[in-house]
Amino acid sequence: MELYAFHLMPYPKIDPDVREKYSSAWVVYPNSEYDPELGQRLYGEYLDQLTFADQIGFDAVVVNEHHQNAYGLMPSPNIMASALIDRTTNAKIAILGNGIALRDNPLRVAEEVAMLDVMSGGRVLSGFVRGIGAEYHSMGLDPTRSRSRFFEAHDLIVKAWTEPGPFAWDGENYQFRYVNVWPRPLQQPHPPIFVPSQGSAETLRWAAEHRYPLACTFVPMERLKQFYDRYRQYASEDFGYEAGPEQFGFTSIVYVHPDGEEAAAAEIEPHIQYFRERAFTLPLPTFFPPGYTAAESYKTRVEIARELASSGGPTLTAGEPLIGSPEQVGERLERNLAACGAGTFMAQFQVGDMPHDKVMRSMELFASEVMPYLSKDKVAS
Amino acid sequence: MGDMHEMVDIELPSQLARVQHGGEGPPLLLLHSEANTSTWSSFHSELANSFEVFAPIHPGFGGEETPNWVTDVTDLSFHYKDLLEGLDLQDPVVVGTSLGAWIAADLAIHFSSLLKGLVLFGPIGMRWAEPLPDLFIMQLPDVLSYLADSLDGSEVDPMTGDADLATAVWTDLATQARLMWKRNYDPRLPLRAHHAKCPILVAAGEDDRLTSTDYTKQYAELFGASFSSVKGAGHLVPIDQPVAAAALVNSFYSTLEN
Numbered sequence: 001m002e003l004y005a006f007h008l009m010p011y012p013k014i015d016p017d018v019r020e021k022y023s024s025a026w027v028v029y030p031n032s033e034y035d036p037e038l039g040q041r042l043y044g045e046y047l048d049q050l051t052f053a054d055q056i057g058f059d060a061v062v063v064n065e066h067h068q069n070a071y072g073l074m075p076s077p078n079i080m081a082s083a084l085i086d087r088t089t090n091a092k093i094a095i096l097g098n099g100i101a102l103r104d105n106p107l108r109v110a111e112e113v114a115m116l117d118v119m120s121g122g123r124v125l126s127g128f129v130r131g132i133g134a135e136y137h138s139m140g141l142d143p144t145r146s147r148s149r150f151f152e153a154h155d156l157i158v159k160a161w162t163e164p165g166p167f168a169w170d171g172e173n174y175q176f177r178y179v180n181v182w183p184r185p186l187q188q189p190h191p192p193i194f195v196p197s198q199g200s201a202e203t204l205r206w207a208a209e210h211r212y213p214l215a216c217t218f219v220p221m222e223r224l225k226q227f228y229d230r231y232r233q234y235a236s237e238d239f240g241y242e243a244g245p246e247q248f249g250f251t252s253i254v255y256v257h258p259d260g261e262e263a264a265a266a267e268i269e270p271h272i273q274y275f276r277e278r279a280f281t282l283p284l285p286t287f288f289p290p291g292y293t294a295a296e297s298y299k300t301r302v303e304i305a306r307e308l309a310s311s312g313g314p315t316l317t318a319g320e321p322l323i324g325s326p327e328q329v330g331e332r333l334e335r336n337l338a339a340c341g342a343g344t345f346m347a348q349f350q351v352g353d354m355p356h357d358k359v360m361r362s363m364e365l366f367a368s369e370v371m372p373y374l375s376k377d378k379v380a381s
Numbered sequence: 382m383g384d385m386h387e388m389v390d391i392e393l394p395s396q397l398a399r400v401q402h403g404g405e406g407p408p409l410l411l412l413h414s415e416a417n418t419s420t421w422s423s424f425h426s427e428l429a430n431s432f433e434v435f436a437p438i439h440p441g442f443g444g445e446e447t448p449n450w451v452t453d454v455t456d457l458s459f460h461y462k463d464l465l466e467g468l469d470l471q472d473p474v475v476v477g478t479s480l481g482a483w484i485a486a487d488l489a490i491h492f493s494s495l496l497k498g499l500v501l502f503g504p505i506g507m508r509w510a511e512p513l514p515d516l517f518i519m520q521l522p523d524v525l526s527y528l529a530d531s532l533d534g535s536e537v538d539p540m541t542g543d544a545d546l547a548t549a550v551w552t553d554l555a556t557q558a559r560l561m562w563k564r565n566y567d568p569r570l571p572l573r574a575h576h577a578k579c580p581i582l583v584a585a586g587e588d589d590r591l592t593s594t595d596y597t598k599q600y601a602e603l604f605g606a607s608f609s610s611v612k613g614a615g616h617l618v619p620i621d622q623p624v625a626a627a628a629l630v631n632s633f634y635s636t637l638e639n
Contacts (some may be wrong), residue, residue: 010511027516027518105413135518137517137518140562140563141562141563142558142559142562143555143558143562144447144555144556144558144559144562145559148449157523173450283459283518283520284539285517285518285519285520286518287519288551289517289518289558290517290551290554290555290558291447291550291554291555291556291559294444294446295444295548295551295552298548298551298552299544299545299548302539302540302544302547302548303428303544305539305540306539306540308543309540
């Protein structure tokens with residue numbers, strides 16, 4: 001089993017009335033609400049948390065990309081990855097992922113990730129995403145081009161990493177007379193590629209075809225199983241191989257408390273509520289702008305939104321949070337991994353406006369009490 | 382009588398065109414707006430009392446995914462040039478609403494010698510000092526209320542309305558996104574408008590929430606067009622006031638006959 005430490009780096013002082021006053025914590029939530037001095041402290045604390053994850057033996061630390069919002073303060077995941085290189089020694093640095101379709105020049109991603117890979121001595125995992133719908137509003141990009149740009153940017157970057165330059169690229173979305181990326185990545189043929197996914201059939205099939213591991217965030221366990229089963233089915237039926245557990249990873253919230261589930265839940269609930277009611281304030285037209293997906297997928301999205309609304313709104317409990325005593329967390333984690341056949345678990349310790357000391361205490365308990373339990377089991381199997 | 386119509390398919394170099402066809406009289410090409418994109422409306426019926434109406438559904442509308450070949454409004458102008466040839470329409474009058482009016486204006490910029498005249502209801506596509514309201518970030522019911530007074534937005538509310546209808550409106554919006562996401566205007570319009578040499582009437586609803594009267598008047602001026610405003614109508618005049626809109630087309634046409 002691989003253990004990753006996942007972070008969103010949220011802004012913890014979102015207006016309590018964000019929904020009524022601004023309707024969104026994304027795109028139009030005014031940046032006058034951002035306090036740069038608080039921001040400096042936050043970056044320090046969040047980086048300390050990921051650094052600590054490396055020290056206590058996590059296999060990777062995870063950063064990601066979102067724009068013009070208070071939900072996650074990493075518009076450039078590569079800058080965060082760079083900051084983590086010198087702070088960490090063993091952990092891989094997982095960029096899950098770069099929004100390659102958002103770049104007018106995807107070669108910039110090829111260059112930056114290659115730089116990070118060389119600088120870190122080959123510790124980079126390179127996730128590629130389309131970017132959620134909100135990014136298309138924020139970046140002034142036509143969402144109807146998103147899928148086409150994503151697939152082409154991927155092909156271009158992989159070719160730039162693996163084939164000798166210079167070569168010419170003449171695609172539907174990108175044209176370059178000279179592709180000749182310096183530096184080249186250290187890992188050969190290139191840093192491992194991950195696909196963070198919300199489970200569209202098209203993406204699942206594409207990831208299965210390339211044998212790219214899936215990384216899913218905040219997906220209910222039942223749906224997660226469906227996604228993985230579909231991936232496994234594509235792999236065996238269309239591409240002639242059996243997909244192993246190393247090709248599946250998912251994120252859940254983790255909160256460990258010595259006194260068990262009730263005490264843990266009471267402490268984390270306000271932060272989950274903060275996340276749900278403030279940071280995740282994201283209206284459907286912002287999340288899914290016209291043309292961002294096929295019509296069928298939009299209709300499915302509408303159905304999910306209706307289900308969520310009738311069950312009390314989008315909740316992180318959808319991602320099977322691991323909240324409780326070390327034993328409870330360890331047991332549930334193993335049960336969840338076994339249930340869906342995943343080999344990688346991405347723990348999110350910091351949630352919403354959870355303060356630094358609370359995060360560190362939970363991580364310490366995870367390190368001292370949960371990880372030995374897991375290793376014991378790993379040896380046994 | 383104007384209710385009688387049929388759907389005609391015609392293969393064009395760009396793609397198959399689906400054209401609603403009805404009525405008798407001189408030929409009229411009707412280019413639809415952002416809403417009710419595949420309906421034979423009461424405006425169609427009114428026009429069909431005096432004209433032979435050809436009302437194509439734009440590529441990427443009416444349930445069709447946005448085609449790859451569509452990159453801007455001029456692509457659609459050439460598509461409709463091909464349609465005029467395919468249907469052998471001689472000197473049609475072209476009537477367009479909002480996006481349809483923009484396409485009609487662009488068609489006239491490129492091919493005005495083929496057209497008898499234009500009626501543009503609530504045209505868009507001209508650069509303006511202030512950005513127009515952003516339809517793409519609005520909740521779907523609000524989109525409809527910005528377009529016309531008489532449309533019922535609650536039907537297309539994804540959370541409480543008809544999910545199929547909401548998906549249909551969202552899919553139509555996708556093709557508009559392809560045409561207008563980055564710019565909901567053509568910066569070349571001021572340099573090219575004078576090429577539209579046929580007679581043009583621009584009309585706007587008095588309660589238009591999308592474009593101001595100043596905007597529409599300047600549009601008319603740019604194209605050397607006459608201007609008319611319509612009471613009790615929002616941006617999509619033919620949806621809010623079908624009878625008055627058809628009357629405007631008829632009276633405009635009668636000035637061309639003289």
